[in-house]
Amino acid sequence: MTGVDLLRRVGNSPLVSVKTPVPLAHPGYFAKIESLGVGGLKARSALSMLEGARRRGELQPGARVVESTSGTLGLGLAYVAQALGHPVTLVVDDELEPAMRNLLSALGAEVVIVDTPHPEGGWQQARLDRLRSIVAAEPGSYWPNQYDNPDNAAGYRGLADEIMTGLAAAGIGKPSALVCSVGTGGHSSGVGGRLRERWPDLRIIGVDALGSRIFGQPAAHRLMRGLGSSVHPGNVRYDLFDEVHWVGPREAVHACRALAREGFHTGGWSTGAAATVAGWAAAQWPGAVVTVFPDGPERYLRSIFDDDWCREHGLLGAPRSRPHEISDCRHPATCWTRCRTVPIPSDAADRRDEETR
Structure with a gap:
C-alpha cells in the first residue's frame, strides 16, 4: 500500500x-x-491543512512541514505530509511520552525536543518559540499552525x-x-x-x-x-x-x-x-x-x-x-x-x- x-x-x-x-x-x-481510523483523528486535519496550503501555493512541492504537537497531530502529519512528499519536523516537549517520541521518529519525522517550559505560556509557548526559530532558519518551510488555521x-x-x-x-x-x-x-x-x-x-x-x-x-x-x-x-x-x-x-x-x-x-x-x-x-x-x-x-x-x-x-x-x-x-x-x-x-x-x- x-x-x-x-x-x-x-x-x-x-x-x-x-x-x-x-x-x-x-x-x-x-x-x-x-x-x-488511518492516521487517527488528526490525520483529518493534517490532510485538510496541507492540501489547502498546496492549493494556495503556500506549501511548495518537497518543502518541509514544521509543527508543534503534543503527539496526536504529529502522527497525522507523519502520515499525510510524507505521503504527499514533504519531510516533517515536529517540535515536542520533554513531557511527551518516550514511546510517542520513538513512534514519531519511526514514522520518519524529525523530532525536536524542548526541555524548558516558557515561564508564562508553559510547554505550549516554548514549543511555538522553538518552531518559529526553525521556520526562520529554513526558507520555504511551512507551518500549518493548527491553532489558527481554518483548514x-x-x-x-x-x-x-x-x-x-x-x-x-x-x-x-x-x-x-x-x-x-x-x-x-x-x-x-x-x-x-x-x-x-x-x-x-x-x-x-x-x-x-x-x-x-x-x-x-x-x-x-x-x-x-x-x-x-x-x-x-x-x-x-x-x-x-x-x-x-x-x-x-x-x-x-x-x-x-x-x-x-x-x-x-x-x-x-x-x-x-x-x-x-x-x-x-x-x-x-x-x-x-x-x-x-x-x-x-x-x-x-x-x-x-x-x-x-x-x-x-x-x-x-x-x-x-x-x-x-x-x-x-x-x-x-x-x-x-x-x-x-x-x-x-x-x-x-x-x-x-x-x-x-
Missing part, C-alpha cells in the same frame, strides 16, 4: 454505542472511535457527516447533545459547526482540562495532555458552546480504565474526559448523546494504565460523580466543574480584534 492509498482511507472510523457506567449509570451514548476545522466536517450517517443507520433522527473535547478548537468547531447546520438547536458541550486558559480560567500546570491549551487558539468557536466542563485527571483515569474493562475501546486523557461528560450528559437529557474518542490507549500505558504512576499522582481514589457548578467561567475551577455560560474570554477577544485590524 502506498502513502497515497493511505490518504484515501483517512476517516470512516466506527460509531459505537457506549454503556459503561461512567461517571454513573446512564442509558448509553454514541462515540466515534478515531483511533481505529484545521474544515477537515472535520467529514467527521460530522459520518456521525449523521451513523446515527441514521442506528435509527436516530436527531441527537440531543454533542460532547467535544477542546484543544486547538479544530474538531469541536468543524464537527459542531456542521452538525449545527443540520440541527440548529443541538446542545454542544465543550470539555476542557483543569489548568487550561481556553475558556477563561487562569493557566496552570496540566497533567492531562491532548486537550486544553496555554494559549487562545483562533479556531475555538465560543459561540457554538452551550456549556463547558473542566475535567480533572482523576475522572479521566477512572473513565479510561472503566472503558477498557467493560467497553474494550478506550483511550487517553481527552477520551477519558469526553467519556466522563458524555456519560453524565446521557443521564441528563432524553435522546442520543454523541461524542468523539480522539485517541487510543497505547501511549498511556506508562501513565493512565500504570498503577504506580497513578498512585504517585494521587489518581486512584474515587472520582467525582457529578460536576461542581459555577456561574462565571473566570471563577477558578479546582475539580470537575460545569459552567452554563460561555463568553469569549477578554484576552482572546482582544487578540482577535488585533488580528482583524
Whole structure:
C-alpha cells in the first residue's frame, strides 16, 4: 500500500454505542472511535491543512512541514505530509511520552525536543518559540499552525457527516447533545459547526482540562495532555458552546480504565474526559448523546494504565460523580466543574480584534 492509498482511507472510523457506567449509570451514548481510523483523528486535519496550503501555493512541492504537537497531530502529519512528499519536523516537549517520541521518529519525522517550559505560556509557548526559530532558519518551510488555521476545522466536517450517517443507520433522527473535547478548537468547531447546520438547536458541550486558559480560567500546570491549551487558539468557536466542563485527571483515569474493562475501546486523557461528560450528559437529557474518542490507549500505558504512576499522582481514589457548578467561567475551577455560560474570554477577544485590524 502506498502513502497515497493511505490518504484515501483517512476517516470512516466506527460509531459505537457506549454503556459503561461512567461517571454513573446512564442509558448509553454514541462515540466515534478515531483511533481505529488511518492516521487517527488528526490525520483529518493534517490532510485538510496541507492540501489547502498546496492549493494556495503556500506549501511548495518537497518543502518541509514544521509543527508543534503534543503527539496526536504529529502522527497525522507523519502520515499525510510524507505521503504527499514533504519531510516533517515536529517540535515536542520533554513531557511527551518516550514511546510517542520513538513512534514519531519511526514514522520518519524529525523530532525536536524542548526541555524548558516558557515561564508564562508553559510547554505550549516554548514549543511555538522553538518552531518559529526553525521556520526562520529554513526558507520555504511551512507551518500549518493548527491553532489558527481554518483548514484545521474544515477537515472535520467529514467527521460530522459520518456521525449523521451513523446515527441514521442506528435509527436516530436527531441527537440531543454533542460532547467535544477542546484543544486547538479544530474538531469541536468543524464537527459542531456542521452538525449545527443540520440541527440548529443541538446542545454542544465543550470539555476542557483543569489548568487550561481556553475558556477563561487562569493557566496552570496540566497533567492531562491532548486537550486544553496555554494559549487562545483562533479556531475555538465560543459561540457554538452551550456549556463547558473542566475535567480533572482523576475522572479521566477512572473513565479510561472503566472503558477498557467493560467497553474494550478506550483511550487517553481527552477520551477519558469526553467519556466522563458524555456519560453524565446521557443521564441528563432524553435522546442520543454523541461524542468523539480522539485517541487510543497505547501511549498511556506508562501513565493512565500504570498503577504506580497513578498512585504517585494521587489518581486512584474515587472520582467525582457529578460536576461542581459555577456561574462565571473566570471563577477558578479546582475539580470537575460545569459552567452554563460561555463568553469569549477578554484576552482572546482582544487578540482577535488585533488580528482583524
